[in-house]
Amino acid sequence: xxxxxxxxxxxxxxxxxxxxxxxxxxxxxxxxxxxxxxxxxxxxxxxxxxxxxxxxxxxxxxxxxxxxxxxxxxxxxxxxxxxxxxxxxxxxxxxxxxxxxxxxxxxxxxxxxxxxxxxxxxxxx
Amino acid sequence: xxxxxxxxxxxxxxxxxxxxxxxxxxxxxxxxxxxxxxxxxxxxxxxxxxxxxxxxxxxxxxxxxxxxxxxxxxxxxxxxxxxxxxxxxxxxxxxxxxxxxxxxxxxxxxxxxxxxxxxxxxxxxxxxxxxxxxxxxxxxxxxxxxxxxxxxxxxxxxxxxxxxxxxxxxxxxxxxxxxxxxxxxxxxxxxxxxxxxxxxxxxxxxxxxxxxxxxxxxxxxxxxxxxxxxxxxxxxxxxxxxxxxxxxxxxxxxxxxxxxxxxxxxxxxxxxxxxxxxxxxxxxxxxxxxxxxxxxxxxxxxxxxxxxxxxxxxxxxxxxxxxxxxxxxxxxxxxxxxxxxxxxxxxxxxxxxxxxxxxxxxxxxxxxxxxxxxxxxxxxxxxxxxxxxxxxxxxxxxxxxxxxxxxxxxxxxxxxxxxxxxxxxxxxxxxxxxxxxxxxxxxx
Numbered sequence: 025x026x027x028x029x030x031x032x033x034x035x036x037x038x039x040x041x042x043x044x045x046x047x048x049x050x051x052x053x054x055x056x057x058x059x060x061x062x063x064x065x066x067x068x069x070x071x072x073x074x075x076x077x078x079x080x081x082x083x084x085x086x087x088x089x090x091x092x093x094x095x096x097x098x099x100x101x102x103x104x105x106x107x108x109x110x111x112x113x114x115x116x117x118x119x120x121x122x123x124x125x126x127x128x129x130x131x132x133x134x135x136x137x138x139x140x141x142x143x144x145x146x147x148x149x
Numbered sequence: 150x151x152x153x154x155x156x157x158x159x160x161x162x163x164x165x166x167x168x169x170x171x172x173x174x175x176x177x178x179x180x181x182x183x184x185x186x187x188x189x190x191x192x193x194x195x196x197x198x199x200x201x202x203x204x205x206x207x208x209x210x211x212x213x214x215x216x217x218x219x220x221x222x223x224x225x226x227x228x229x230x231x232x233x234x235x236x237x238x239x240x241x242x243x244x245x246x247x248x249x250x251x252x253x254x255x256x257x258x259x260x261x262x263x264x265x266x267x268x269x270x271x272x273x274x275x276x277x278x279x280x281x282x283x284x285x286x287x288x289x290x291x292x293x294x295x296x297x298x299x300x301x302x303x304x305x306x307x308x309x310x311x312x313x314x315x316x317x318x319x320x321x322x323x324x325x326x327x328x329x330x331x332x333x334x335x336x337x338x339x340x341x342x343x344x345x346x347x348x349x350x351x352x353x354x355x356x357x358x359x360x361x362x363x364x365x366x367x368x369x370x371x372x373x374x375x376x377x378x379x380x381x382x383x384x385x386x387x388x389x390x391x392x393x394x395x396x397x398x399x400x401x402x403x404x405x406x407x408x409x410x411x412x413x414x415x416x417x418x419x420x421x422x423x424x425x426x427x428x429x430x431x432x433x434x435x436x437x438x439x440x441x442x443x444x445x446x447x448x449x450x451x452x453x454x455x456x457x458x459x460x461x462x463x464x465x466x467x468x469x470x471x472x473x474x475x476x477x478x479x480x481x482x483x484x485x486x487x488x489x490x491x492x493x494x495x496x497x498x499x500x501x502x503x504x505x506x507x508x509x510x511x512x513x514x515x516x517x518x519x520x521x522x523x524x525x526x527x528x529x530x531x532x533x534x535x536x537x538x539x540x541x542x543x544x545x546x547x548x549x550x551x552x553x554x555x556x557x558x559x560x561x562x563x564x565x566x567x568x569x570x571x572x573x574x575x576x577x578x579x580x581x582x583x584x585x586x587x588x589x590x591x592x593x
Contacts, residue, residue: 062455063433081467085453088467 025052027118031132032141033076033094038118039135041128046095049122050082050113053145058084061113064106066091066124071099073126075134080123082113091123095132101125215581216553217509219531219572220360221282221309222421223410225388225498226576228489231412235482249454256452259440259477262484269390269487270404271397272426276437278480282407283315285423286354286384289403290316290325292427292434293352293380295469300325302352303345303379307332307359310561312384316354325351335361335523335533343373350377356384357393361558362506362531362570363523364393371400380431387411387424387483389529391496392503396426403427412486413479422479432456436469501575502530505582509573510534512586518593522568531572533558533565536593540569546592552585 030038036054039046055061063083073079073093080091103122105112113121136144155163160172169175176184194202216224235241239254249256263275279285290302302320304313306329317327330341337355346353353374358364371381383401385393388410396404408422409415427435433456441455490498510532513519522533536543540557547554559566573582 065433085455 026138026142026145028138030118030138031094031135032138032144033092033135034144035090035092036145037092037094039094039126039132041095041132044128045100046097046126046128046132047122048094048124048126049117050091051141051145052117053149054082054089055114055117055121057148058082058087058089060085061110064110064113064123066102066106067093067099069099069102072129073097073099075130075132093126094135095126095128095130097126097129099124100127211551214548214551214553215584217555217571217573217577217585218553219362220556220570221311221407221409222415223386223388223502223530223572223574224415224576225410225412225502225574227412227414227486230489231482231485234485235478240478240481250451253452255477256440256454258481258484259438260442260452262480263440265484265487266387266406266408266424267426269387269395270385270406270424270426271395272401272404273429274432274435274439275424275426276435276439278408278476278483279423279425279437280476281419281421281423282309282384282405282409283312283423284319285405285407285425286312286382287316287319288423288425288436289382289405289427290320290352290354291469292403292431292436293382294323294325295434296380296431297351297378299349299351299379301328301347301349302326302354303328303330303342303350304354305330305332305337305342305356305359306562307335307337307361307363308354308356308384309360312356332359332361334525335359336363336526337365337367339365339367339370342370346374346377346379348377350374350379352380352382354382354384357396358386358389358529358531360570361523361533362528362572364527364529366394366399367401368394368399371402375400375402386529388495388502389499391492392499393529402431408479408483411483412490413482420476420479422476422483424483434469498575499530502573505573505575505577505579506530506532506571508579509571509577509582509585512582513571513589516586516590516593519589522565530574531570534569534571535565536567536569538593539566541566543569543589543592547585547588550588552588554585554589 030040032038036051037048038051039048061082061084065080067079075093075096077093078090079093082089082091102124259277267275279288302325304327328345330338330345332338337359342353355367367383374381380402382403383396385396385404385406387406387408404426406424408424413422425435438454439456441453443451443453445451510521513534514521518537520535522535544554544557555569555571558568558570
């Protein structure tokens with residue numbers, strides 16, 4: 025469950041960058057590790073982050089994890105569905121469970137290819 | 150096995166590893182002046198001797214006084230069954246277990262407690278309780294600060310001074326601005342409170358009945374707060390909640406309370422129970438544990454700790470609060486009391502308390518020199534009497550008669566040295582109140 029058309033961070037976020045806009049979420053592996061997600065604390069629209077900076081958190085029944093911004097830029101949109109239905113992250117992490125859209129400021133440098141991420145996920149499994 | 154945690158050999162070994170010569174050397178950082186001078190502990194006594202000594206000490210307490218003391222803590226009747234149920238081993242701990250789902254009974258009790266207090270205050274959600282009414286109010290303020298990302302908090306001076314001191318102490322280093330709006334003759338100054346709420350205000354904090362016993366409707370104040378993006382916080386009194394307009398009906402965002410009046414005995418400083426309820430929109434900011442009811446894979450009802458990921462044992466540095474001990478036994482006692490007393494019983498308790506208090510106010514006001522501070526405002530089971538002399542003098546004079554006349558307000562409200570907060574509950578008899586009035590008249 026590692027789509028080929030996305031880029032990945034070591035902290036298990038994915039980014040789909042098109043036309044200077046990155047759609048961001050967490051990976052299938054990450055949601056599986058967390059278990060049933062009960063809440064996603066997303067950054068405000070307008071917030072500006074450097075790649076790797078903490079931007080929010082995901083809470084599940086038994087754990088909470090920080091979200092790190094995979095790219096540098098400004099948050100331009102939040103997924104409005106997640107507040108009422110955070111379980112969408114479990115059900116469809118790469119689709120309906122997307123989290124934010126970011127207007128990318130710099131070319132991403134630290135992100136990994138699907139193959140590289142597969143190795144990381146495998147190692148942590 | 151002797152109660153010696155480490156043998157001299159083990160101590161030696163540990164000291165060698167650290168590389169210090171003696172235990173004394175470990176404490177070298179502490180200046181001599183701050184060290185204990187001696188550990189001269191007296192010899193042990195037998196159980197019988199200890200018991201005798203403690204009973205002698207306990208006998209110095211006077212427990213036969215007729216008390217009109219309130220000020221946030223109230224002597225309501227508790228059904229005897231409450232003690233029996235609370236003493237059951239399954240519940241007799243202050244903690245929720247760290248493998249919570251293995252303790253369905255505890256979780257069900259918490260769930261039912263949450264349900265009961267949410268209904269009492271007509272709010273959406275409740276947590277499992279915090280230390281006391283003061284810390285509950287502080288936590289409510291912090292919820293508002295996190296929610297609004299603002300730093301100013303407007304507090305009515307008619308809110309319990311004890312709560313306000315807790316608030317000021319806990320927020321001292323948090324760069325919050327507490328704006329205290331003076332009370333107006335025992336009432337909340339609605340105009341001034343409304344005026345004080347601006348675009349920087351995180352929360353407005355009031356109490357009903359307020360510390361002077363005055364009952365008010367804060368609906369319009371809360372509506373203004375909402376318009377300005379501020380959170381409305383109200384501290385309530387659980388027993389009277391059955392007959393008053395509820396925080397929910399007034400449009401409050403967070404309602405807190407000291408839960409002692411729900412079946413917890415008065416025992417010189419606690420344990421108490423901080424009740425916290427809020428609207429669903431703020432539940433994410435709520436500290437502590439929230440138990441939920443769900444179904445397992447086979448469709449059977451199960452209870453779970455739904456929201457605990459913000460607790461310190463899971464994320465210490467990001468915890469919404471470091472109040473983790475949730476006073477589970479006190480919360481359970483409140484629930485047991487609510488179940489035994491029932492809605493009708495609680496309403497009757499409230500009505501009788503108010504009736505007795507108004508009778509007491511009437512009796513005291515028949516004495517020419519006495520007036521009521523909040524005479525133009527409705528009051529519940531407490532009122533503020535104003536004497537021509539310092540209220541402490543009245544209190545002292547009546548102690549000799551076996552009466553605790555009330556709570557003198559001068560300590561917290563400069564200028565109100567002659568004012569006495571007098572409280573009645575359903576436990577007071579007319580004769581007891583008549584006697585209070587006679588003795589007060591004599592003392593003047």
